[in-house]
Amino acid sequence: MASYDDFLYALLNLLTDEVINTRRYASSTILNLVGTPKNTHRIASFGKGKLLHVLTRVLALDDVEEVRINVAETFFNLVKNSTDLRTIELIGRHRDALSSLASTVISDYSADVRAYSGRTLEWLAADIHFGSQSHPGLLDALMEASQWTKTNCIAEALKAQASMEENRISMVERPGMLDTLSSLAALHGVNDEEVRECALAAIERLTNEPYVRKAMAMHEGIMTELTRATFSTNNILDQYEEHDKVTRTLMKSALKNLANEI
């Protein structure tokens, strides 16, 4: 079916149909299709990105929650099932796709839509790296979506990005990235432990890059978070850190890396 141009054009129209149920069924159809890896590139590239464009707009603007959920899941399956890096690149290079996903993560009132969008960004972060034209856009999207801390998707995405050596310089040099990481590392909510750990892990991995250590050492937020536990006013470890040896290890490791620059 996916190879049939007329069918995909019809889906394009049905996705924006005025009848709610029609949009629901159309979005469900396309969700079914992207469940097959062979169809992902076809759908992402169809009509020079027309279908992707419509999906993006539906995700951002459709009134019906079920339609948005279907489309968000479609994006997730597109990225997850894709065996072709060109598909990821097509999504990454789309003008609105990454920004729409990011804004959806923080603004959509449907938890499912937020979750699928966040997971999509996470999977994209595992595949898009420095050198790709869409890498700056991805970093911007991750920074925007980092306000969503109910799940650790975005923090995991940042951690994955920092794991790759070639990404580190571009990450640190990206305006706002260190602020983002420091704010995530500063979370002390009951359910924020995983997010904080991921953020600290990202910071620690960034400090492994000698060229960025100075910039990181100069960053107030980063240094505050790294030194907060050790130099807390009461000299007692944060209650959430008492049992978190991993976090402490990461912080110490990061501080060691930055010691020469301090």
Place this chain on the structure above:
Amino acid sequence: MTTHILTELNNAISPKEKRAAALQAAIEEFNHDNCHKHDQELELQADKILFQKISYSFTVHKHDEEMGMLACAMEMVYRASRGRVALSFQEVQDSILPLFVEMLRWSSVRRKHIIRAANRDSQIQEAASSAPHENDDSEGTVVSAGTFYTKGVKGMKNGDTTEHLNGHFHPEPSNDNASLVSILKTDHLAVPSTPIRNNLLPGLPDELPKNVSTEFTIECIPNGTECISFPPEPHSKEEKVEDNILMNPVRKNDKDAQDNSTGTASTTNSDGTQNSHLDGNKKNSPSEVGSFPDSRINRQRQVRFSDKVQSSEAILPPQTKMKPHSSWEQNEYVPSTEAQNSNAEKQKVVKKERYTHALAVLKVLKILRYFSRVLSAMVPMAHFPGLLDELIFQLRIRKSGVDGMDSILRKRQSAKTEIDDDLNSFKSAKSVESIESKQKSSQYLDNASAARMDTIATIVNLACAEENKVKLLRHPGLFDAVIHVAEHDVIDNAREHASIVLMNLALAEENKVCYKSISLIYVQFVEHSFLTNLISTGRNGILRRFPLCPIESLDG
């Protein structure tokens, strides 16, 4: 009360007023939405009584209002519960589905479409036949109307469009006999790909016209469509005579009786080609009807009349009729102007009488919709030869004007969507859309739209069955028709239904991945070295025998 009404209906045969009164009472009785009551009606075998009546009515006077009323009553009866409808379907499916397919096939719009297609085919064949061929005495030709491809065994010649009329090849023009046709039809469905010959059919008359070819084949064509050929629809003796009177009120020639008495329904022209339908039609005068002392000859005349009814002459506009070939027709027969006028009027009447009543068509589609809701009926319906093709055709019927306007509106809308790239303009487009939708919703639901709605709803139900998903997707023309409805239909519900069909079809794992293009298979098939000669040699080659396969339309 219901029992009494059904008994009355069952017993009402003649006169017509009595039938009409019984039918009217039945309709008044059945016209309600009480599911349990409809169940009781089915228990009292209202479905079978009505089926018998419809069968008879379809055979005798399919355009009569009575036909529509009977279908109406049957539709009412089938408003029963699904379980009871399932039971009824199980009992009558073998008989009712062929009847319904024929009723749909004989709707006026469908006939015109088939004739247009037949004319196109004949033009193509004529153009093709102008080229030199190695072997001109072909054994058969494949004709196409809609998506049916049937091969006749003998007797087709170029330019003879009458064989195409039913969307199928009619083996020979003079093959029509009510019992023969009914037997052939029944056996057709049950015995695929085996030529059916006279001596295999019990109950056939001892002697048949010599040139009657009862060879029908169900063959496999490259795109996998089942191909089955139906003989023409039988007509009752009375109607045949009446039709003949209407068609040929002024033609009298002593040669007619002589020609008719030969027992052949086809005549040989000067060039040796057979031109049986038209010639036989023109040669029968009303004064001779029923005047044959020999019953055998009389029966043969009936055969000829029936052929005339099926022939293109009765349907085709006068200018498209074939010219007479025999010398007496060309030289001696010059009808007067008055006769021509009256002939034309009567031809119109005949044309009209030959089509299934419009209301009956609508109700049949409604009944099919009811059937399709039954799980046990989904698979048999989808696999019944010809039914999907008729449904496809119903999907394509549009009320002139409305659909065009809607298509323009929708295209404008889609163009606007393409141009407006920013998100805000998308909102504005939606608001414009809502205004247009309000305008559209005010349009009344014409007959074509109602038929389309029932049809697409039927297809939705059929697409629910797992076994049907692949079948429906690969059925030639169905996917295109559904896409067309999804994209362009004026009715919101129709588009919604079409989107459900697409969704259901996309659920099948086999359908998700792009299926191999049929044209590719075709090309691979024909490129096989072993078949090269077969393909390229004259009219018996594959490319000759499948000239109209819509392989391009399925090329993804």
